[in-house]
Amino acid sequence: MEDFIVSARKYRPATFQQVVGQQSITSTLQNAIKNNQVAQAFLFTGPRGVGKTTCARILAKTINCSNLNKDLEPCNECESCTSFNNSASFNIHELDAASNNSVEDIRTLVDQVRIPPQVGSYKVYIIDEVHMLSQAAFNAFLKTLEEPPAYAKFILATTEKHKILPTILSRCQIFDFRRISVEDISQYLAYVAKNENVNAEEEALHIIAQKSDGALRDALSTFDQIVSYSGDKLSYKNVIENLNILDYEYYFRVTHSIIIGDISQLLLIFNEIIENGFDGQHFITGLNEHFRNLLVIKDPVTIELMLASPSLKEKYRTQADSCPVEMLLKALTTCNKYDLSYKTSNNKRLHVEIALMQLGQLNAEPKTQLTQTSRQTKPEPVAKEQPISYKAEKKTEEKKPEEQELKTEPKKQAAPVRKSVSKPPAEDNGRKIRNISIKDSLDALKRKKEPEDQADEPVIKTKFNQEKLIEIWKSFVESYKTKSPSFSNAIAKYEPVLKEDFIIEYKVDNILIAKDVLNVTSLLEFLKRELNNNQITLKPVLPDKKEAKVAYTDREKFEEMAKKYPGIIKLKEQLNLELEF
Numbered sequence: 001m002e003d004f005i006v007s008a009r010k011y012r013p014a015t016f017q018q019v020v021g022q023q024s025i026t027s028t029l030q031n032a033i034k035n036n037q038v039a040q041a042f043l044f045t046g047p048r049g050v051g052k053t054t055c056a057r058i059l060a061k062t063i064n065c066s067n068l069n070k071d072l073e074p075c076n077e078c079e080s081c082t083s084f085n086n087s088a089s090f091n092i093h094e095l096d097a098a099s100n101n102s103v104e105d106i107r108t109l110v111d112q113v114r115i116p117p118q119v120g121s122y123k124v125y126i127i128d129e130v131h132m133l134s135q136a137a138f139n140a141f142l143k144t145l146e147e148p149p150a151y152a153k154f155i156l157a158t159t160e161k162h163k164i165l166p167t168i169l170s171r172c173q174i175f176d177f178r179r180i181s182v183e184d185i186s187q188y189l190a191y192v193a194k195n196e197n198v199n200a201e202e203e204a205l206h207i208i209a210q211k212s213d214g215a216l217r218d219a220l221s222t223f224d225q226i227v228s229y230s231g232d233k234l235s236y237k238n239v240i241e242n243l244n245i246l247d248y249e250y251y252f253r254v255t256h257s258i259i260i261g262d263i264s265q266l267l268l269i270f271n272e273i274i275e276n277g278f279d280g281q282h283f284i285t286g287l288n289e290h291f292r293n294l295l296v297i298k299d300p301v302t303i304e305l306m307l308a309s310p311s312l313k314e315k316y317r318t319q320a321d322s323c324p325v326e327m328l329l330k331a332l333t334t335c336n337k338y339d340l341s342y343k344t345s346n347n348k349r350l351h352v353e354i355a356l357m358q359l360g361q362l363n364a365e366p367k368t369q370l371t372q373t374s375r376q377t378k379p380e381p382v383a384k385e386q387p388i389s390y391k392a393e394k395k396t397e398e399k400k401p402e403e404q405e406l407k408t409e410p411k412k413q414a415a416p417v418r419k420s421v422s423k424p425p426a427e428d429n430g431r432k433i434r435n436i437s438i439k440d441s442l443d444a445l446k447r448k449k450e451p452e453d454q455a456d457e458p459v460i461k462t463k464f465n466q467e468k469l470i471e472i473w474k475s476f477v478e479s480y481k482t483k484s485p486s487f488s489n490a491i492a493k494y495e496p497v498l499k500e501d502f503i504i505e506y507k508v509d510n511i512l513i514a515k516d517v518l519n520v521t522s523l524l525e526f527l528k529r530e531l532n533n534n535q536i537t538l539k540p541v542l543p544d545k546k547e548a549k550v551a552y553t554d555r556e557k558f559e560e561m562a563k564k565y566p567g568i569i570k571l572k573e574q575l576n577l578e579l580e581f
Contacts, residue, residue: 007220011192015073016058019051020188020216021180028175029059030072038063039173041145041154043130045161046177049215055177056126056155060084060092063153064120080120091117091124098129103136110144113152122153130156131163138165145171179214182206182307188216189223193234198227200234206309207239246278248312251290252319254356258331259322263360267353280352281342288335294320295328327362334358462532466498472530476523487519494543502536507543514540 013019016026032038042059044052058074061084065074074081083089095109109125117123127133133141145154145168156172158164186202186209193200208226212219222243223234230238240247250273257265273283296302297316306313338355345351477492494507504527508514520538528534562569 007192007196007224008217011188011195011220013051013054013058014076016055016062017071017073019055019058021184022051022055022177025055025175025177029055033062033068033072038153040148040152041172042156043161043164043169043172043174044155044157044177045174046159047179047214048159049212049217049219050177050180051216052157052177053126053128055175056157057092059155060122060124060126060153063122063124064089064091064117066120083119091120091122092126093124094126094128096129097127097132101132101134101137103134103140106133106137106140110140113144113148116149116151122151124153124155126155126157128157129159130168131158131160138168142167142171180216181214182209185209185212185214185216185219186309189219192220192223196227198232198234201236202309203236203312204234204239206307206312207236207243207245210307211243211245244277246273246283246286248290250283251287252315254287255290255294255319255323258327258359259363261360261363263357266356266360270352270356274349280348281339284335284339284342284352284355288332288339291328291331291335294323295325295332298323298325298328330362331359334362460532460534461502464498464531464533468531469498469504470495472527475530476526480519480522484519487513487516491523499539502533503539504536505539505541508540509543511540511542 016030019026042056044056046052061074061081062068062072064080064084066078066080067075069075076082076085080089080091084092093109093112095105113123113125115123144152148154154172156164156168161169161174186205189205189208190200190202193205204226208219208222211222226234226239226242229242239245250269253269254266257263257269270283274280293306293308293316296306297313298320303313306316308316334355338351342348342351473496474492477488481488490508490510490513491506493509496504496506499505514520524536524538527536527538558568558572
């Protein structure tokens with residue numbers, strides 16, 4: 001049996017031209033070689049699997065090649081290229097800093113730098129995962145990195161640039177490798193599949209490219225895994241089964257059910273997804289991404305933001321035509337809200353089902369809202385008089401407050417006149433909906449109560465004197481302190497004065513006290529009841545500026561006492577006492 005070589009190694013680029021998705025970096029390096037301006041130290045940084053170590057090896061091989069071709073690529077025929085291809089080069093050294101990160105390892109490397117190359121022009125040292133070096137190792141490497149021999153070149157590679165000392169960074173030319181695009185990975189996978197005689201569907205390769213998150217090495221590893229599962233036919237179905245990816249067809253079905261408002265079908269589709277072993281949050285996140293794609297593809301300017309094959313884009317475009325932008329925005333907001341609160345939910349399945357039910361009402365929301373509004377704003381009397389038959393409706397029609405029009409006539413206007421100016425009902429889907437006015441309803445209720453309110457109250461004019469008034473007044477102040485201390489204290493400050501026709505004149509420091517309708521009404525009712533006189537009226541007045549004021553708060557009482565006994569202030573300070581306002 002032949003030894004199997006994984007695709008990540010078998011199809012590893014050997015020239016700058018074969019490097020995928022890093023054209024700006026490879027062009028810069030080739031121009032530096034062409035102009036004989038190769039730096040002493042390089043730092044290649046970026047995510048995993050994007051070609052950092054590969055470019056370092058190609059650069060090392062190229063600068064030592066004695067017979068470069070016209071494209072500035074290695075010839076693969078000279079002694080240096082041959083020894084490199086056979087992994088027997090004495091000029092190119094690789095050091096894994098993850099396992100050789102001590103200061104002794106770096107000192108050994110520095111000692112090797114002093115020996116000039118025997119074959120070729122340069123000695124190249126590739127230090128991978130350089131951020132793993134210890135602090136002492138970095139310090140030991142600094143001097144050599146700053147002033148290396150002319151024949152020594154250092155290429156450092158790392159995925160975590162922020163962990164490297166600034167003194168190291170300042171001595172290197174830094175190249176930032178970017179994530180490889182989905183299109184570039186998909187095209188390279190198609191090239192590999194063709195060489196391996198694998199019949200691969202375009203959709204399948206796109207899914208692998210998206211799953212790799214910009215890392216070509218991860219994409220090639222996934223490609224090998226799925227080929228081992230499915231053989232020489234790489235289909236979309238095999239990819240989603242092997243990678244446990246939720247089929248995008250589910251999202252198209254869910255969106256279609258949302259458009260037509262079929263909540264039952266939404267719940268059945270979600271049940272099918274759960275039975276297939278998928279997580280609820282995975283589904284809600286994917287559905288949110290689906291809505292995002294529908295929104296993106298509606299505008300030709302943003303189509304390039306969507307990562308999908310041309311056939312899938314066409315499918316998205318077809319469904320996007322039947323999705324209003326407002327619906328998609330509301331759907332995105334709903335999915336995002338339930339995605340954020342998913343982990344804190346106790347019943348996670350019900351949590352997602354509630355989200356689906358809300359999504360299913362997006363298109364039907366205006367109609368439902370109108371019906372609910374009509375029901376909610378209907379006054380109580382109408383709700384109690386729902387007609388059972390046509391005759392019953394005819395009988396109660398005169399009492400319905402929603403048929404009354406806002407009027408400026410006096411309160412005692414007869415009911416038949418109000419009935420004759422009713423508004424014509426509106427129609428919605430063949431159903432008659434009467435216009436409702438809350439003000440009309442309140443007016444109607446008020447008119448019904450008028451006969452009771454207009455009943456003459458017997459006049460009670462029991463006489464009382466100033467002393468009796470003061471006694472009852474103080475009684476109210478004491479009993480009302482628990483309910484409203486501020487109001488009680490305010491009216492207790494001055495004594496009331498009885499005037500003619502049972503008018504009680506009382507003084508207040510602030511007219512706002514007299515405008516406290518609730519408390520003033522309580523005072524008036526108390527006086528009428530205790531003095532047995534319903535003809536009493538209250539008249540608030542402001543006191544004269546020169547009139548002495550009686551202290552009624554704790555602070556005012558303290559200030560009055562301090563005038564008579566100044567020593568009380570010193571006592572307060574010694575005891576560190578505080579007074580409440």
